[in-house]
Amino acid sequence: MLSIQDIRDAATRLQGQVLDTPCVESRTLSDIVGAQVFLKFENLQFTASFKERGACNKLTLLTPAERARGVVAMSAGNHAQGVAYHAQRLGLRAVIVMPRFTPGVKVERTRGFGAEVVLHGDTLEEARAHAYHLADTEGLVFVHPYDDEAVAAGQGTLGLEMLQAVPDLDTLVIAVGGGGLIAGVATAAKALRPDIEVIGVQTARFPAMVNAIKGTHHPQGTSTIAEGIAVGTPGTLTQEVVKRLVDDLVLVDEGDIEQAVLMLLEIEKTLVEGAGAAGLAALLRYPERFAGKKVGLVLCGGNIDPLLLAAIIERGMVRSGRLARIKVSARDIPGVLARITATVADAGANIEEVHHQRAFTMLAAQNVEIELVLQTRGQSHVAQVLEALRGAGMEAALM
Structure with a gap:
């Protein structure tokens, strides 16, 4: 079972290998939403995502025999880049399986980190099945994007950093896809501050964790601008942690996420992808539930397609x-x-x-x-x- 000691050990391993990113107050956003808002700038990591933390922790824990075999991962985005980058740093072979529809810029960026990219299948599930097949046939170690204790422990290190920077936070609002980030952060936060509130955010188009935890039957969509949290099935390990430690899960709409992306760009002069804006989207959609609280948000990623960003900016200008x-x-x-x-x-x-x-x-x-x-x-x-x-x-x- 994932523990605070696992996360502290991961933090020790990650020193000097990932950034201790800033966690600072946004006075303007605080005035707008009626809560004191602190932003954790994970979009400043080298690959522009928190995913580096879990990938690096997992890779540094491999045995010499496993390192010699190399690793394989399935991802259409941030996890791919995190695994590829840190595998290159550590001198490991990395194979990344991506669906055929993956944007070329992500494929080339992953290749740029020295990974062997295999394009297979039209869905993430087909790509994942092929990654498992390669793990079996080529003896590679599979690095799961979220359902892995070492990966979740790595992600949880940012929770330690947030509470070190702002010890009296009342609430943490965390984007949820497969659950690796919130499992790690909730484990760290609740161990240090049992009274802290941890709230997860999913897009209404991909409500898998909400359905699993709350027993609801919200329909699942086919696309979202928050593709980083577009997960059809939550992790088994992460689901158990969410049940124990997360206080609530909320849903936000595509328009909420668009507005949050644009606000962060205009107000904070920082670029986030859809998933990275999910926390702020929750504050915009449910201001009464966070009113007067000291809230920590994780800007978990900044890899957004330029054409999508242009569309979001234009649509935002129309709304205003x-x-x-x-x-x-x-x-x-x-x-x-x-x-x-x-x-x-x-x-x-x-x-x-x-x-x-x-x-x-x-x-x-x-x-x-x-x-x-x-x-x-x-x-x-x-x-x-x-x-x-x-x-x-x-x-x-x-x-």
Whole structure:
């Protein structure tokens, strides 16, 4: 059974091999959510994820015979990079099995750490089965991403660091996929501070641990922007620890995670992936349950696809009104487009796109419908732009 001593021993092994990342207060986020928020910046690890801790601890515990054989792991992301990087540092052969759909940037980054990457299967389950097959046929040691005591002990070291940095935390809010991180952190935190509250967060699209612990039957989705915690079946070992030590598990929606990613980028100037924003997403969704508390969040990873990040930023701008789409109807006469753009400019908005529509409209033949995508200062500014257009004799509405 995973113990505080396992985690302390792991912390000793990891000294000088992984970063003791900062754990500092965010005053702005604290003001927004109504709780005192402390952030543990695990996205600053060399591979931009806490997964390094568990991988490194597991690899350093291998016997000389196991080291000679090499290791195999299954992962589409952070665990792959953590195993590959530390195997390279320790001079071990590493084989990483990834599903065929894995983004090329993750494949190349894992190869860049010296691992042999095998693309197999269309799902994580198929990739995992092939990794076990390679372990059997080639004599490799399988390094599980979460259901392993040595891996969970490594992850738990960040819990020790958080309580060393901020001893009087009331609550820890931890993202949950397979459960390795929360199992390690809860074991460390409850041993040091039995009264501390540990709350796990899952995306509503992948509620496997919630269903397993609470006996619920929330349906499982097929995709999420928090792919780092998109686990279909929680670990056996980790599930047992969660049952004993975790106070509650909550679900957040995709929109909550998107908002949290964007807030961390804008306010803290730090880049996190979807899973890394899950803790803040929980505070945004359930502010009343954390009000007035001293809360520790783990920014557990920062590996996000640039195109996904661009989409999140753009969608966030739409939600806040800083990017708005409006429809303007006017008489189709020379100079009308110039009048519209001049009115928008005078109101202080910037035009990003213009769609000039004559044929596909229900307006009278002598009228024109123009769609504009505007960059504005927010919802109230959009209202001012619409009022200016109406004042200039045009029909204008938000789309």
